[in-house]
Amino acid sequence: MKRPIIISGPCSAETEEQTIATCTRLAETKKVDILRAGIWKPRTSPESFEGVGELGLIWFENAKRITGLPIAVEVANAEHVHKALAHGVDYVWIGARTTVNPFNVKEIAHALKGAKIKVLIKNPINPDLSLWSGAIERIAHTLGIENIWLVHRGFSAYGYSEYRNVPLWHLVFDIRRQFPETKIICDPSHICGNRENLLKISQIAADLNYDGLMIESHIYPNAAWSDANQQITPDSLNILLKSLKWRDVNSNSSIFSYSLNSIRSEIDQIDSDLFELLSRRMKLAEEIGRVKLTGNVSIYQEQRWKSIVERIMSRAKRLNLNEAFIHSILEIIHAESINRQNTVMNKTENI
Numbered sequence: 037m038k039r040p041i042i043i044s045g046p047c048s049a050e051t052e053e054q055t056i057a058t059c060t061r062l063a064e065t066k067k068v069d070i071l072r073a074g075i076w077k078p079r080t081s082p083e084s085f086e087g088v089g090e091l092g093l094i095w096f097e098n099a100k101r102i103t104g105l106p107i108a109v110e111v112a113n114a115e116h117v118h119k120a121l122a123h124g125v126d127y128v129w130i131g132a133r134t135t136v137n138p139f140n141v142k143e144i145a146h147a148l149k150g151a152k153i154k155v156l157i158k159n160p161i162n163p164d165l166s167l168w169s170g171a172i173e174r175i176a177h178t179l180g181i182e183n184i185w186l187v188h189r190g191f192s193a194y195g196y197s198e199y200r201n202v203p204l205w206h207l208v209f210d211i212r213r214q215f216p217e218t219k220i221i222c223d224p225s226h227i228c229g230n231r232e233n234l235l236k237i238s239q240i241a242a243d244l245n246y247d248g249l250m251i252e253s254h255i256y257p258n259a260a261w262s263d264a265n266q267q268i269t270p271d272s273l274n275i276l277l278k279s280l281k282w283r284d285v286n287s288n289s290s291i292f293s294y295s296l297n298s299i300r301s302e303i304d305q306i307d308s309d310l311f312e313l314l315s316r317r318m319k320l321a322e323e324i325g326r327v328k329l330t331g332n333v334s335i336y337q338e339q340r341w342k343s344i345v346e347r348i349m350s351r352a353k354r355l356n357l358n359e360a361f362i363h364s365i366l367e368i369i370h371a372e373s374i375n376r377q378n379t380v381m382n383k384t385e386n387i
C-alpha cells in the first residue's frame with residue numbers, strides 16, 4: 037500500500053497550549069509527517085480572527101523541537117517569508133486568496149530566493165487554472181519545480197452546495213497533466229467545511245492517486261477561533277486515517293489484468309459505437325437543416341426539443357442513468373446539432 041504524506045495541525049495557532057497540545061497529540065499518532073498552523077490568517081471578513089502573528093512562530097518552533105516533525109505555515113507576502121525562514125519553518129504554503137494575486141506571488145517568489153524550503157501552492161479560490169499554473173511557474177522560476185507541491189482545496193461556488201468549496205476534480209486533472217512530476221495534496225477540510233464529509237473526500241483523493249492529505253485538527257475543535265466546524269481532534273484524525281484505503285496504482289496479478297482488459301475492450305467497442313452513432317446523428321442534423329432551409333423554417337423548435345428531453349429522460353430513469361448526466365449530454369448534442377444546421381442554412385458568401 038502506498039504511504040501518503042499527511043499534513044495536519046490547527047487552522048490557526050491560537051495559544052501556546054493549544055498549539056503544543058495539538059501538535060504533540062498528532063505526533064503520538066505516528067501518522068503525521070508535517071505539522072501545519074496558520075499564523076497569519078487571510079480572512080474574508082475583517083471581524084474574523086486574523087492570526088496571532090510572529091508570536092505563533094515561536095510556539096510552533098517549540099512544537100517542532102518537541103515532536104521532531106517539520107512545520108508548515110501560510111505566507112502571503114515577503115515579510116511573512118522572512119519571518120518564517122528566521123523561525124526554522126520547513127514548508128510554506130500559499131493560500132487560495134494569495135494564489136490569485138500575481139503581485140503577491142512574485143513578491144513571495146523573490147523573498148524565497150535561495151531558501152532551502154518546499155512551497156505548497158493551493159489552488160486559487162475561483163476555478164481559473166491559469167492563475168494556479170502562473171503561480172506555480174513564478175515560484176518554480178526562483179526555487180525550481182522540484183520544490184513545489186500542489187494543494188487542492190476546492191473552488192468557491194455561488195449559491196448552495198453541499199461543499200464549502202466544490203472539488204471540481206476534473207479541473208485538477210488538467211493541472212496535474214501540466215505538472216505530471218509534481219506532488220499533489222488534497223485538503224478535504226476546506227473542501228468540506230464540515231467534519232462529516234472528510235472521510236468521503238479523503239477516500240476519493242486516495243482513489244485518484246493523490247500523494248497526501250492536509251487535514252485541519254485541533255485539540256478542542258468546537259472551541260477553535262477559526263474553521264471550528266471542519267476541524268477534528270488528533271484522535272479522530274487517527275481513526276479517519278485508519279479507515280482510509282490507499283490502493284495501489286497498478287497490480288501484477290494476472291487475474292486482475294485479465295478481468296480489467298476484457299472489460300476495457302468491451303468499453304472500447306462501446307465507445308466506438310457511440311461515436312459512430314453520434315456521427316450519423318450529426319449527418320441527419322445537416323439533412324434536417326437542408327429541409328428547413330427549403331421550407332424556410334427556423335432552426336430552433338421548442339416543442340420538438342421538449343419532447344426529445346421528455347422521452348430520453350424517462351428512458352434514462354428506467355436505464356438507471358443519472359438524470360443530470362443525461363440532461364447535460366442531451367444539451368451538448370442539441371447545441372452541436374444546432375451548429376450543424378446553422379452551417380447548412382446560413383452559408384455566408386465571402387465578401
Ligand code: PEP
Nearest residue numbers: 047074131132133189226
Ligand atoms: C488554511 O489552510 O487555513 C487556509 C486559509 O486555506 P485556504 O487558503 O485554502 O482557504
Ligand code: MN
Nearest residue numbers: 047252262263
Ligand atoms: Mn482553515
